[in-house]
Amino acid sequence: MERIYFDHSATTPVDREVAKVMLEYMTEKFGNPSSVHSFGRETRKAVEEARSSVAALLGAAANEIFFTSGGTESDNLALKGIAFANRKKGNHIITTAVEHHAILHACEYLEKQGFTVTYLPVDENAMVSVEDVKNAITDKTILISVMFANNEVGTIQPIKEIGQLAKEKKIYFHTDAVQAVGNCHIDVNELNIDVLSLSGHKIYGPKGIGAIYIRKGVKIESTQHGGSQERKLRPGTENVPGIVGLGKAAELAKIELDQRISHLTNLRDKLINGIQEKISDIKLNGHKEIRLPGNVNISFFYVEGESLLLNLDLKGIAASSGSACTSGSLDPSHVLLAMGLTHEVAHGSLRLSLGRGNTEADVNYCLEVLPQILERLRSMSPLNAN
Amino acid sequence: MERIYFDHSATTPVDREVAKVMLEYMTEKFGNPSSVHSFGRETRKAVEEARSSVAALLGAAANEIFFTSGGTESDNLALKGIAFANRKKGNHIITTAVEHHAILHACEYLEKQGFTVTYLPVDENAMVSVEDVKNAITDKTILISVMFANNEVGTIQPIKEIGQLAKEKKIYFHTDAVQAVGNCHIDVNELNIDVLSLSGHKIYGPKGIGAIYIRKGVKIESTQHGGSQERKLRPGTENVPGIVGLGKAAELAKIELDQRISHLTNLRDKLINGIQEKISDIKLNGHKEIRLPGNVNISFFYVEGESLLLNLDLKGIAASSGSACTSGSLDPSHVLLAMGLTHEVAHGSLRLSLGRGNTEADVNYCLEVLPQILERLRSMSPLNAN
């Protein structure tokens, strides 16, 4: 059976070119960039080129980019690194209720360390209000962290406006752009971003590598201790193949960005419209327009997400859900609940996240299969009768 | 020019088989192991198989292995994770003066957080004394961390005895085995090890991946916050290709261990003996016998390490040095100084670390080239006259 992958927000396949260059840096050019000899010098050069490629994608300078092990580490470094380094200035952090767990759980940790965190609510589209951010600021506020685009429902936040506000108030502004990089135009200067997290495996790059952009002058301290790699901010032998792979992925993202956006937007809207036409009793989650080009998130009333996923999987379609039954925890998605969905409706959510490899045929196949599955599951549901 | 790589303690080339399986998990089997669908299930399975392979290499159980981004992270997690989780029991940590910076700088960080750290001295062979460990223990001691084998001079510490001592005193025992894994027989139960750090790229596996063995029951908390991966101890999307690569490298290490040890010991002794025969005014650093099979570390009086390295590099030989001039810092190796070497002698140290790909021809070539370089540099040295 052919398999269709509609779960690009969870992870993406590594681009062939990316894999090729990584292979080269695993077996041939394998030196430690800290070494003086030729093996070391050739990898040092490659690492610095990759740094420039990542910087170019964000409109940043190369020396403002630091490599980490992924989005989670970048998020942790941003929050803890800035919080601890600026403790003398204040202990208040502002974030939102719909952040990724890497942010939320890092914030909970910081609360135990004496910081105060405001978790801003969102509207029914998962959008945070700039006014709310403004009102939450106190003279103790040292950091505002608002995600660029939501990983579950795709809503894109008013980053530029929040950044502007933070700039005026001289508060650092971090954005978790793990889902947005490679899917949205991002210029850290235009958007007033001080610190930004990204992850390789969401942009057709490798897993286990990420980066953090830190505007020159931002006070931040390291969370990991050891050697002097990454200017001591992030010690540990550099993951050269990962870095080189991320560099290549960033390069491709820059070149293909417009094309990816239009391709994904087109498929996304076909899929949303098709589902709306063919299936009743549904709800599109996330903002209708201001959303990731590849994100479709719909709640199907009366059915539960995991059984929906398993049925799709049996038909060869890979997707994800905000259902409690698919998560390690036993609560449905905190994002859907923060948007005001009931447990039941949150339970029946399905996320189809499209990628550059998807085609109209994939969308059509999904539109053929999905109504059948819904009919079957709904016929089994005790909630459907009414 | 043919290049000879004698810097395996810095990093190793990725084994071809390892690279092959990684490639498969980058482009074909790329799913996120947390996903419910088939792409996720196949990578979940691969991750758990790799965990078993790493466990098998150490005589541990699979659920005692957690994947990290490398040796530095494993060391940080071991020290900080245990220190913070056991703060109520005590605040004293024992380690040695010759640990890797990942340990030493993590300890310095912990000192700032209210912990007290004893840095045990070593003898002229870089060996720590079990008696010293014993005498350092107080009723506040919660953790002893002693590296298995030194990365610079290769000395192997009395791990089993220290482990026994820790066990009797009910103190956790961590060992940084980044250099020892794949080069020494290690059985965590036989050696009384509670927690152990290892790194992929030192054993012909990938960079950017490591693991930590944590004996069942050890109280430890996570240092990174986010999703529920690695049973919440180490959140972040699993680096599947890295994990699978590390698993394969562990498998190979287990199979080839005896053969590697005898091959390396043979080459090492040829190299040491050859240098001792051909070059005067030198000093072998580290223990004569109780040392890593592939480690050669020699100080050449009157010359400085970096210029030695550069000359070797010009002849195609990649090596490393404990000279200040090669390190980010401006002091020569803390290990050599702790062993009682003068600055000048420490400056002139050369580390040749052999690997499974090295041959007798490599050793012979080095023995041909090295005396010429020494003669040249010594003729330029103001220290040589006397």
Add this chain to the structure above:
Amino acid sequence: MYTEKVMDHFTNPRNVGEIENANGVGEVGNAKCGDIMRIYLDVQDDIIKDVKFKTFGCGAAIATSSMVTELVMGKTLDEALKISNDAVAEALDGLPPAKMHCSNLAADALHEAIKDYISKKGK
């Protein structure tokens, strides 16, 4: 993740639906995850002549629902009351640890339906 038996009962659930004139109906919500199951019984002379279910829940919830109906079909009420959550999970060759709570749903709903039958009969 799931055993073959779970997948079999999930893809081809037995006894899905309602019994129009059921003389015992039990509905439970899984407190842990919010899933819901309803069991319909047709009891004649203390024997379960027919049983059907409707479930809003995960794969394990649907499979355990299906399995529990198969296990009790034709059994006496006493026998049916003895069927435990563990028995249902075992009959499916086991469930993943995180999914053990799902088996509660099925056994609990069954027991509720029997209770309903008994209380109705008592009237």
Add this chain to the structure above:
Amino acid sequence: MYTEKVMDHFTNPRNVGEIENANGVGEVGNAKCGDIMRIYLDVQDDIIKDVKFKTFGCGAAIATSSMVTELVMGKTLDEALKISNDAVAEALDGLPPAKMHCSNLAADALHEAIKDYISKKGK
């Protein structure tokens, strides 16, 4: 890491050695890294007729030593005294930031040697 010029002077250092009857000798140790350099001068009529060096130090230390001898050969003492650390580094097309301190070694040793010559002459 190093420029071509640095590598050239490192691999083929100019003016290595000692001057037997040097009338000015300067030795400095680099306080930062512990490296050592000695410069020998043969000064005639305030002009540097010959200059040689011996260095225990890194690649940059050797290259800057070599470069400084080339720069001052045949120069007057006044001209030689004007040669700064930066000038030496520049003549080598630059040094890596972490290696800028190495250039001190060469210029400082030169200046010490000139001082030695002047003090000896004064006697």
